[in-house]
Amino acid sequence: MFKPIFLATSLVLLNAQAMANNVILIIGDGMDDQQISIARNYLQGAQGQLVLDKMPVRGSVKVITVDEDNPSKKVYVADSANSASSIATGVNTSRGRISSTAKTNQHPVTIMELAKAKGLATGVVSTASVTDATPAAFISHSKHRGCEGPEQMEPGKLFYGMYKLDCDSDGRANGGKGSIAEQIVMGSTDVVLGGGLKHFDQESDYDSEHLLTKARVNGFSVLQDAQDLENIEGDRLLGLFSPSTMPVIWQGTKGAKAEKINGDLKAFSCEPNLGFNGMPTLQTMTEKALNTLARNDDGFILMVESASIDKQSHYRNPCGHIGELKQLDETVQFVLDFAKSHPDTLVLVTADHGHAAQIVPAGSLFGGQSTSLGRVALVDTPEGSQMAINYATSEGQAEEHTGVNVPIFGNDVAEGLVPSNLEQTDIFSIMKGYLDL
Amino acid sequence: MFKPIFLATSLVLLNAQAMANNVILIIGDGMDDQQISIARNYLQGAQGQLVLDKMPVRGSVKVITVDEDNPSKKVYVADSANSASSIATGVNTSRGRISSTAKTNQHPVTIMELAKAKGLATGVVSTASVTDATPAAFISHSKHRGCEGPEQMEPGKLFYGMYKLDCDSDGRANGGKGSIAEQIVMGSTDVVLGGGLKHFDQESDYDSEHLLTKARVNGFSVLQDAQDLENIEGDRLLGLFSPSTMPVIWQGTKGAKAEKINGDLKAFSCEPNLGFNGMPTLQTMTEKALNTLARNDDGFILMVESASIDKQSHYRNPCGHIGELKQLDETVQFVLDFAKSHPDTLVLVTADHGHAAQIVPAGSLFGGQSTSLGRVALVDTPEGSQMAINYATSEGQAEEHTGVNVPIFGNDVAEGLVPSNLEQTDIFSIMKGYLDL
Numbered sequence: 001m002f003k004p005i006f007l008a009t010s011l012v013l014l015n016a017q018a019m020a021n022n023v024i025l026i027i028g029d030g031m032d033d034q035q036i037s038i039a040r041n042y043l044q045g046a047q048g049q050l051v052l053d054k055m056p057v058r059g060s061v062k063v064i065t066v067d068e069d070n071p072s073k074k075v076y077v078a079d080s081a082n083s084a085s086s087i088a089t090g091v092n093t094s095r096g097r098i099s100s101t102a103k104t105n106q107h108p109v110t111i112m113e114l115a116k117a118k119g120l121a122t123g124v125v126s127t128a129s130v131t132d133a134t135p136a137a138f139i140s141h142s143k144h145r146g147c148e149g150p151e152q153m154e155p156g157k158l159f160y161g162m163y164k165l166d167c168d169s170d171g172r173a174n175g176g177k178g179s180i181a182e183q184i185v186m187g188s189t190d191v192v193l194g195g196g197l198k199h200f201d202q203e204s205d206y207d208s209e210h211l212l213t214k215a216r217v218n219g220f221s222v223l224q225d226a227q228d229l230e231n232i233e234g235d236r237l238l239g240l241f242s243p244s245t246m247p248v249i250w251q252g253t254k255g256a257k258a259e260k261i262n263g264d265l266k267a268f269s270c271e272p273n274l275g276f277n278g279m280p281t282l283q284t285m286t287e288k289a290l291n292t293l294a295r296n297d298d299g300f301i302l303m304v305e306s307a308s309i310d311k312q313s314h315y316r317n318p319c320g321h322i323g324e325l326k327q328l329d330e331t332v333q334f335v336l337d338f339a340k341s342h343p344d345t346l347v348l349v350t351a352d353h354g355h356a357a358q359i360v361p362a363g364s365l366f367g368g369q370s371t372s373l374g375r376v377a378l379v380d381t382p383e384g385s386q387m388a389i390n391y392a393t394s395e396g397q398a399e400e401h402t403g404v405n406v407p408i409f410g411n412d413v414a415e416g417l418v419p420s421n422l423e424q425t426d427i428f429s430i431m432k433g434y435l436d437l
Numbered sequence: 438m439f440k441p442i443f444l445a446t447s448l449v450l451l452n453a454q455a456m457a458n459n460v461i462l463i464i465g466d467g468m469d470d471q472q473i474s475i476a477r478n479y480l481q482g483a484q485g486q487l488v489l490d491k492m493p494v495r496g497s498v499k500v501i502t503v504d505e506d507n508p509s510k511k512v513y514v515a516d517s518a519n520s521a522s523s524i525a526t527g528v529n530t531s532r533g534r535i536s537s538t539a540k541t542n543q544h545p546v547t548i549m550e551l552a553k554a555k556g557l558a559t560g561v562v563s564t565a566s567v568t569d570a571t572p573a574a575f576i577s578h579s580k581h582r583g584c585e586g587p588e589q590m591e592p593g594k595l596f597y598g599m600y601k602l603d604c605d606s607d608g609r610a611n612g613g614k615g616s617i618a619e620q621i622v623m624g625s626t627d628v629v630l631g632g633g634l635k636h637f638d639q640e641s642d643y644d645s646e647h648l649l650t651k652a653r654v655n656g657f658s659v660l661q662d663a664q665d666l667e668n669i670e671g672d673r674l675l676g677l678f679s680p681s682t683m684p685v686i687w688q689g690t691k692g693a694k695a696e697k698i699n700g701d702l703k704a705f706s707c708e709p710n711l712g713f714n715g716m717p718t719l720q721t722m723t724e725k726a727l728n729t730l731a732r733n734d735d736g737f738i739l740m741v742e743s744a745s746i747d748k749q750s751h752y753r754n755p756c757g758h759i760g761e762l763k764q765l766d767e768t769v770q771f772v773l774d775f776a777k778s779h780p781d782t783l784v785l786v787t788a789d790h791g792h793a794a795q796i797v798p799a800g801s802l803f804g805g806q807s808t809s810l811g812r813v814a815l816v817d818t819p820e821g822s823q824m825a826i827n828y829a830t831s832e833g834q835a836e837e838h839t840g841v842n843v844p845i846f847g848n849d850v851a852e853g854l855v856p857s858n859l860e861q862t863d864i865f866s867i868m869k870g871y872l873d874l
Contacts, residue, residue, distance in 0.1 A: 033470055033497065034791075034841045041840075046501055046511040047860065058497060058857035060470065060490075060844065064483055067822075074483040074822045077798040095802070162804045354471075358795070359840030360830050361514040365532070367599045371832040373810040385504075385511045387840070392829035393797050395808040403478075403796030403824070404471045407497065409857075420495035420846075423484065 020299030030310030030355035057410030068094035084137035090428035121296035128307030129196025149199030172206035193239035250323025258377035270319035356399035457736030467747030467792035494847030521574035527865035558733035565744030566633025586636030630676035687760025695814035707756035793836035
């Protein structure tokens with residue numbers, strides 16, 4: 001350890017000369033204040049504190065989405081693609097777009113591209129596929145989040161069976177950048193860890209070379225399980241630990257989720273999800289990424305996404321999103337400790353958009369049972385009470401996002417950099433300014 | 438106006454000697470981040486700023502409720518009674534209670550009682566009945582929020598037809614403090630302005646004296662309309678401008694509210710509510726209260742409540758709560774200007790609990806129409822877009838509250854006093870500390 005023997009002002013100057021600045025940005029997908037309150041109640045008790053709660057800087061972030069056909073028109077609810085693009089590029093766009101502009105389909109430069117051009121190391125970690133919207137916006141450009149791998153680049157492919165993708169016009173045969181997976185293996189990002197193997201375990205739609213071969217040729221060590229993550233070193237790492245989204249750590253007792261009220265609701269608590277066995281945790285992936293990136297003398301930027309807060313709220317699975325937020329909170333503690341021993345590290349934690357779940361009274365405020373027509377989960381909390389969670393934005397298979405402001409948290413380095421109220425594009429500017437890009 | 442001719446440091450010292458400290462606490466009832474985002478989208482546009490957004494200090498407040506029978510057990514959703522009691526007394530309690538303790542029915546001292554004992558002037562302003570839960574918690578003690586006036590003190594009275602009140606055991610005949618209205622007219626609060634005339638236009642259940650007569654005997658000037666508010670001066674003011682809750686400023690076009698989705702939703706915008714005509718605004722009431730209280734050389738504390746954010750969200754009336762938040766935001770601007778000319782004035786703005794309304798996609802994220810089974814409003818915004826608001830916590834007559842953390846905002850005086858994360862009881866401590874009570 002460096003031992004300070006100078007006055008504080010001298011020390012600051014010395015550090016500025018000796019060390020480069022780093023940024024660690026953690027995104028809890030869908031992690032609005034309801035999600036944080038739900039997780040706190042379960043994990044720490046209503047009066048307890050998450051690691052997030054102890055962070056010294058806190059602000060509120062406006063999430064701005066524009067209409068694809070008329071970009072001057074506002075849309076009041078975002079998806080992860082456009083909101084991550086706002087943070088990654090400083091430019092607001094329309095839903096579904098990956099760091100590309102609404103209507104005009106331009107590719108604004110990402111914070112990762114700016115960092116790489118200045119010699120910084122760059123990385124992303126996610127519990128989703130690394131080709132999923134949030135990581136994709138930091139390390140690729142695409143007309144649509146659905147263009148994840150070679151398979152989707154063929155004309156006429158559907159996005160989750162809902163509507164036709166238009167990926168082929170972004171294909172390399174048409175002068176485009178190709179699928180998100182191909183952009184990752186051909187690109188400059190140093191560390192890419194998460195799920196999504198299925199999008200890489202394919203041949204390129206352009207030159208028929210296997211994407212994992214391309215990755216190795218381009219200098220990546222390819223990791224496929226927790227042992228690889230522990231044992232394999234390299235300046236460039238591509239870790240793909242599950243076919244698509246990584247399994248979550250928790251589930252409701254015997255798989256219980258929220259359901260429609262039909263008589264008395266049956267309370268449940270959370271238990272380990274056996275499907276997670278053998279997976280690396282978000283913290284372990286983040287630790288590996290930091291150890292790798294911190295070797296670069298010119299500093300680094302790392303984006304870490306806890307993806308399944310969103311995905312499990314879509315599925316009305318409270319233990320899924322509580323467990324995922326637990327992973328995020330533990331990772332935040334690890335990152336704050338890292339920043340203590342690397343004092344020029346700006347740590348920001350935020351969400352991309354709001355989500356459906358709401359804490360509602362376990363019995364109605366007006367007497368009698370809850371009468372929500374949505375799905376309700378009654379969760380037994382470790383502090384001995386019951387928390388009712390309402391998911392009531394959709395009758396369909398998945399809940400909707402909401403248009404609420406989301407929180408941002410910062411470590412002490414963020415003091416004076418993060419105002420009490422900002423837009424997601426300001427996060428881009430704050431990171432760019434701090435890294436002097 | 439006092440003209441500063443000294444150095445800044447001397448000025449601060451001079452002010453500290455010459456002026457007493459003041460606190461203005463503004464509570465938006467049910468004003469969670471969804472409500473703020475909804476109001477911003479309509480009033481200023483998605484990228485605009487409310488006055489609230491410009492306040493330099495922002496934190497997040499945990500709302501703590503306990504079980505009536507087992508106060509060590511947490512309840513995850515508050516009502517306005519227990520949450521206002523936490524702020525007013527620094528003691529958490531159970532739903533329905535007005536500055537009285539769960540199970541043990543003790544009366545913890547309120548911030549207003551502490552202030553009065555030190556010679557400060559005290560006041561409350563509300564757009565609800567001044568006997569309603571939020572103002573009541575600051576200026577009375579009661580077993581239940583329903584014990585508003587003499588009428589409710591008779592045994593066997595029902596609370597909104599839902600369950601039996603137990604007000605008579607708090608009656609003066611039984612050695613109690615009497616109804617909330619009677620406590621106000623017999624009490625020491627200097628300025629009480631809002632709705633709720635019907636609870637005062639009655640004879641006391643104890644001594645048969647009319648409550649308005651009691652008020653006048655106790656030194657109050659009684660004001661009953663906007664002209665009175667403008668013309669009548671006095672050191673003690675009781676203003677009762679409507680029978681119960683004051684009408685709100687806005688309604689949906691021709692009274693439109695959220696409704697169940699049945700075919701295409703019909704969009705509407707907001708128009709003046711004619712029922713508001715002749716009513717004083719929240720800002721006018723606040724101005725009168727400040728002019729009156731600021732005459733006291735020893736300082737003052739004023740609580741201002743914008744009540745109908747909550748009430749109109751219960752009724753699924755977006756224009757009702759947007760207009761009410763407009764009233765609050767204009768009042769905040771007025772109060773911030775007051776604090777500029779009275780620099781030892783701490784301004785805090787917060788909410789008591791979360792509410793049902795959520796901004797959802799105007800069409801589903803997954804294609805097609807929204808499929809919420811709750812009530813949905815499609816609101817045409819002045820910036821030329823459409824905002825969908827979902828109310829889906831209850832099939833019954835009124836929506837429920839939610840258990841989300843609520844925001845707190847502060848002026849520059851609040852810097853260093855309000856941490857990024859706190860509990861409602863901490864607001865009591867911050868005010869107590871600032872006023873040196």
